[in-house]
Amino acid sequence: MLAAEKVHTLSIARPQADQFRLAALHRYHILDTPACEDFSFLTELAAKVCEVPYAFISLVDAERVWIKSCTGMQMGELPRGESYCSLAVLGEAATEIPDLTQDFRTAGMALTVNAPFMRMYSSVALTSSDGFAIGTLCVMDTKPGGLNPEQHATLVKLARQVMALIELRANEKALEATVRELEQLATTDELTGLHNRRSLLHRLKFETARAKRFRSPLSAVMIDLDHFKRINDEYGHAVGDQVLASVGRLLRESVRVIDVPGRYGGEELCVILPNTPIEGACKFAESLRAKIEAQVHYAGPRLLPVTASLGVASFDHMEIADAESLLRQADASLYRAKHAGRNRVECSPN
Numbered sequence: 128m129l130a131a132e133k134v135h136t137l138s139i140a141r142p143q144a145d146q147f148r149l150a151a152l153h154r155y156h157i158l159d160t161p162a163c164e165d166f167s168f169l170t171e172l173a174a175k176v177c178e179v180p181y182a183f184i185s186l187v188d189a190e191r192v193w194i195k196s197c198t199g200m201q202m203g204e205l206p207r208g209e210s211y212c213s214l215a216v217l218g219e220a221a222t223e224i225p226d227l228t229q230d231f232r233t234a235g236m237a238l239t240v241n242a243p244f245m246r247m248y249s250s251v252a253l254t255s256s257d258g259f260a261i262g263t264l265c266v267m268d269t270k271p272g273g274l275n276p277e278q279h280a281t282l283v284k285l286a287r288q289v290m291a292l293i294e295l296r297a298n299e300k301a302l303e304a305t306v307r308e309l310e311q312l313a314t315t316d317e318l319t320g321l322h323n324r325r326s327l328l329h330r331l332k333f334e335t336a337r338a339k340r341f342r343s344p345l346s347a348v349m350i351d352l353d354h355f356k357r358i359n360d361e362y363g364h365a366v367g368d369q370v371l372a373s374v375g376r377l378l379r380e381s382v383r384v385i386d387v388p389g390r391y392g393g394e395e396l397c398v399i400l401p402n403t404p405i406e407g408a409c410k411f412a413e414s415l416r417a418k419i420e421a422q423v424h425y426a427g428p429r430l431l432p433v434t435a436s437l438g439v440a441s442f443d444h445m446e447i448a449d450a451e452s453l454l455r456q457a458d459a460s461l462y463r464a465k466h467a468g469r470n471r472v473e474c475s476p477n
């Protein structure tokens with residue numbers, strides 16, 4: 128970073144429609160990203176080709192110029208009024224200042240009046256796909272002068288490479304976000320926000336393998352709403368859906384991050400509890416049962432009592448060979464809870 132004994136802030140004219148230019152810059156999500164070898168390579172190449180000690184990839188933000196990569200000195204960012212690059216986004220595709228001390232706009236800037244006492248500046252604008260200059264690829268020297276036509280032509284080509292790399296990184300980021308979104312859609316039950324059946328069974332297989340490998344306990348809790356058919360029949364499917372969605376939310380809010388809450392099918396929900404022995408799972412199930420009973424539901428103005436029966440099974444108390452048999456045992460416990468009068472928890476084994 129620059130040691131600014133005397134910070135000299137020039138009020139530099141802003142290009143018209145700077146907010147559109149800034150929007151274009153921010154769309155790339157490149158500001159404040161970590162250093163990256165691909166960009167460093169391009170600044171090193173720019174300095175070498177132009178036979179100067181300094182090269183920068185700079186991005187002109189609202190109040191600062193942020194340096195993505197630099198060769199010759201370490202610099203993170205500069206106030207916008209202290210950066211030569213602020214001039215370069217004023218509209219010119221290329222800017223060259225042969226002697227910075229002789230240009231009234233740059234003569235008082237910190238890099239000119241303090242070490243390393245820059246004298247020559249030459250830059251090519253980094254132009255976004257919608258035509259805005261978001262920053263520059265620039266080279267600097269402590270001697271006055273300029274680039275020859277060949278060096279300038281190469282700097283233009285390198286600036287295009289920098290921009291292509293910025294576009295590539297942005298596209299990669301957008302693609303990652305889309306993949307994450309699709310993954311979320313493919314694994315989530317739309318009504319309840321819980322894992323859907325496929326995702327639940329996939330995670331159960333994974334957790335079963337892990338429990339076997341590390342001999343850690345694994346539990347599953349099956350949850351079935353009591354007399355749910357009556358709710359649908361008496362108040363309609365939409366009210367039934369509303370109840371399921373609320374219980375789903377309650378379940379999501381009741382579990383730990385490592386637990387896997389899912390919709391097994393219809394009004395039957397399930398939670399996989401990794402690293403949890405039967406005692407812990409039964410405690411959890413009992414607390415969940417009480418929360419479901421206490422949750423308030425309405426069908427219009429009428430209060431709707433909703434309860435659930437829960438069945439628990441665990442790996443550490445019985446010989447369970449695979450994921451399916453864990454669920455079968457939890458289902459058998461649930462069956463017992465239903466037959467014992469509903470709104471209760473049954474743990475396996477008896």
Ligand SMILES: Nc1nc2c(ncn2[C@@H]2O[C@H](COP(=O)(O)OP(=O)(O)OP(=O)(O)O)[C@@H](O)[C@H]2O)c(=O)[nH]1
Pocket residue numbers: 318351352353354355356357359363364365366367368371392393394465469
């Ligand atoms: N609204 C709504 N209802 C559903 C959904 N999935 C399943 N159901 C209904 O849930 C009801 C389940 O009924 P049953 O299996 O007879 O069980 P129950 O009435 O809950 O009775 P018990 O489980 O024995 O207490 C059926 O009427 C299904 O149509 C759903 O996504 N939305």
